[in-house]
Amino acid sequence: xxYDITWIIPRLRSPGRLWTCASxxxxxxxxxxxxxxxxxxxxxxxxxxxxxxxxxxxPPGVPLIxxxxxHSCFDDPxxxxxxxxxxxxxxxxxxMRWSLAAxxxxxxxxxxxxxxxxxxxVPVQRGAGVYQPAxxxxxxxxxxxxxxxxxxxxxxxxxxEHMRFKWGVGRMIAECAEAGRAPLxxxxxxxxxxxxxxxxxxxxxxxxxxxxxxVGQPVPLANLLARLKxxxxxxxxxxxxxxxxxxxxxxxxxMKTHEALKRALGVAPALLAGRTDILTQxxxxxxxxxxxxxxSNGKEKETEREKxxxx
Numbered sequence: 001x002x003y004d005i006t007w008i009i010p011r012l013r014s015p016g017r018l019w020t021c022a023s024x025x026x027x028x029x030x031x032x033x034x035x036x037x038x039x040x041x042x043x044x045x046x047x048x049x050x051x052x053x054x055x056x057x058x059p060p061g062v063p064l065i066x067x068x069x070x071h072s073c074f075d076d077p078x079x080x081x082x083x084x085x086x087x088x089x090x091x092x093x094x095x096m097r098w099s100l101a102a103x104x105x106x107x108x109x110x111x112x113x114x115x116x117x118x119x120x121x122v123p124v125q126r127g128a129g130v131y132q133p134a135x136x137x138x139x140x141x142x143x144x145x146x147x148x149x150x151x152x153x154x155x156x157x158x159x160x161e162h163m164r165f166k167w168g169v170g171r172m173i174a175e176c177a178e179a180g181r182a183p184l185x186x187x188x189x190x191x192x193x194x195x196x197x198x199x200x201x202x203x204x205x206x207x208x209x210x211x212x213x214x215v216g217q218p219v220p221l222a223n224l225l226a227r228l229k230x231x232x233x234x235x236x237x238x239x240x241x242x243x244x245x246x247x248x249x250x251x252x253x254x255m256k257t258h259e260a261l262k263r264a265l266g267v268a269p270a271l272l273a274g275r276t277d278i279l280t281q282x283x284x285x286x287x288x289x290x291x292x293x294x295x296s297n298g299k300e301k302e303t304e305r306e307k308x309x310x311x
Contacts, residue, residue, distance in 0.1 A: 002104070002108075003107060003108050003109055003110070003113060005103050005107045005113060005123045008107065008113060008117050008122075008123055009122065009123070009133050009134070009137050011117065012117065012122065012137065013137070013140075019118070022118050023117075023118045023119070023120065026115070026118040026119050027096045027118075027119055027120055028088060028089045030077050030119055031077060031080055031081070031083070031088035031089070031096065032085070032088055032089060033077075034077040034078050034080060034081035035081040035082075035083075035085065035088060036081075037074075037078065037081060037196065037205055038078055038081035038082065038196065038211055039081060039082070041205075041207035041208070042196055042206075042207060042208065042209045042210070042211055043209070043210050043211070044081070044082060044210075044211040044212070044213060045210070045211070045212050045213070045264075046082050046212075046213045046214075046215070047212070047213070047214040047215065047257065047260055048214060048215040048216070048217075049082065049215060051186060051215040051216070051217065051218070052082075052083070052186065052188075052215045053084070055147075055184060055186050056083070056087050056095070058184055060145060061145040061181070062145055062181075062183070062184055063142035063143065063144075063145055063146065063147075063148075063176050063181050063182075063183035063184065064142075064146075064147040064148070064183060064184050064186065065142065065147075065148050065149075065150060065169065065172060065173065065183045065184070065185045065186070066097065066147070066148075066149045066150070066185075066186045066187075066188055067149075067150050067151075067152050067169060067185065067186075067187055067188070067246055067250060068149070068151060068187070068188040068189065068190060068250075069151075069153065069157065069189055069190065069250070069254070070151035070153050070155065070156050070157055071156065071157060071158075071160065071190070071191075071193050071194040072156065072193040072194040072196065072197045072198075072199060073156060073197055073199070073203070074193055074196055074197035074205065075151070075156075075190070075193050076097075076099050076149060076151075077119075078193050078196060078197070078211075079149075079188065079190060079193075079213065080096065080097070082213055095147075096120060096147070097120065097147045097148060097149040098120050098121075098122055098137075098138060098141050098146065098147065098148045098149070099120065099121050099122065099148070099149045099150075100121075100122050100124040100134055100138065100148075100149075100150060100151070100168075101116055101121040101122065101123060101124065102123075102124060102126055102155070103123035103124060103125050104125075104126075106121060106123070107123045122134045122137055122138060124168075126154060126155070130166075130167050130168050130170075130171045130239065131171075135168050135171060135172065138172055139171075139172055139175050139176065142172060142176045142181065142183055143176060143179050143181045145181070148172065150168065150169050150172075152165035152166055152168070152169045152243070152246065152247065152250075153165065153166070154166045156199065157277070158194075158199045159276075160275045160276070160277050161275075161276045161277055162276060162277045162279070162280040163277075164247070165243050165244075165246065165247040166243075167239045167240065167243050169242070169243055169246055170238065170239035170240065170241075170242035170243035170246070171235075171239050173185060173221065173225075173242050173246075174225075174235070174238050174239060174242055177221075177225050182221070182222070182225065184218055185218060185219040185221060185246060186215065186216065186218055186219070187215075187216040187219060187246070187249050187250045187253045188213065188214070188215055188216070188253075189213075189214045189216070189250065189253045189254045189257045190211065190212065190213040190214070191211070191212045191257065191258075191261065191269075191271055192209060192210050192211035192212055192271065193211055195209040195210075195211075195271075196209050196211060212257065212260075212261060214253060214256065214257040214260065216249060216250070216252075216253040216256075219245060219246055219249045220245075220249075221242065221245065224241060224242065224245055225242075228241060228242075244283060244284075245284075248282040248283060248284050249282075251280060251281065251282045252282055254277075254278070258272060258278065
């Protein structure tokens with residue numbers, strides 16, 4: 001019998017003083033532990049960290065969405081170990097991200113559910129569509145100027161194949177913009193985290209590995225959002241166009257990251273061998289091209305039923 005998660009989001013909305021204190025401590029401790037793992041027990045190289053630092057210092061009220069590839073169960077919190085100690089421990093973790101987490105993996109019993117909920121993880125039901133409580137909650141947080149991290153592939157991409165992004169990120173961006181709170185969307189690509197926590201048994205953290213993390217430029221969305229609004233695009237068309245833009249920008253960042261690795265190491269890294277995701281190119285050749293019309297191509301359309309099962 002599946003664990004009942006219906007209490008979690010209401011508690012996250014109305015946490016109370018004790019819950020808030022416990023959550024702040026949990027986030028700070030996990031963040032500092034992650035920093036110890038990725039920066040002391042392993043060696044992590046960060047490209048363009050200043051973009052992430054600037055995002056942490058964005059003006060009050062500006063929502064932040066970070067999106068990244070998903071290669072290991074340690075991606076979150078491991079990614080945030082590269083943040084400055086003051087960010088991780090400052091305000092006891094209250095500045096940190098909200099993150100969607102699979103309800104059937106992270107919230108399987110009372111102890112796990114409490115831990116992940118205190119760690120600002122939101123239980124999402126994969127396959128339940130873009131209209132579900134987890135997505136609603138994240139939109140609420142974003143409109144308050146908070147930070148939400150998303151793995152748009154929807155699961156750990158163990159085989160590192162190309163996967164179409166789920167549409168939840170498109171809905172979050174669209175509805176925040178509609179509410180007058182257009183978010184800052186920051187792509188992140190990383191390699192090597194699955195060596196720190198492999199996807200095979202025994203599932204134990206390891207030391208002595210190399211990790212690379214690249215932070216991209218904010219995704220340009222203003223022109224696209226304006227075109228979609230002017231063309232009276234439907235909600236489905238809007239979600240698709242925005243999600244495609246985000247995925248294309250993350251693909252570009254992947255390509256730049258891999259080129260940086262080749263320059264740094266002098267050869268193509270072994271971690272790129274046998275992968276199919278590296279064969280994928282952006283579907284728009286120009287980062288700010290008019291994708292508002294591309295989504296209407298009949299050959300590319302998928303049914304609303306199929307797409308709305310995605311997050």
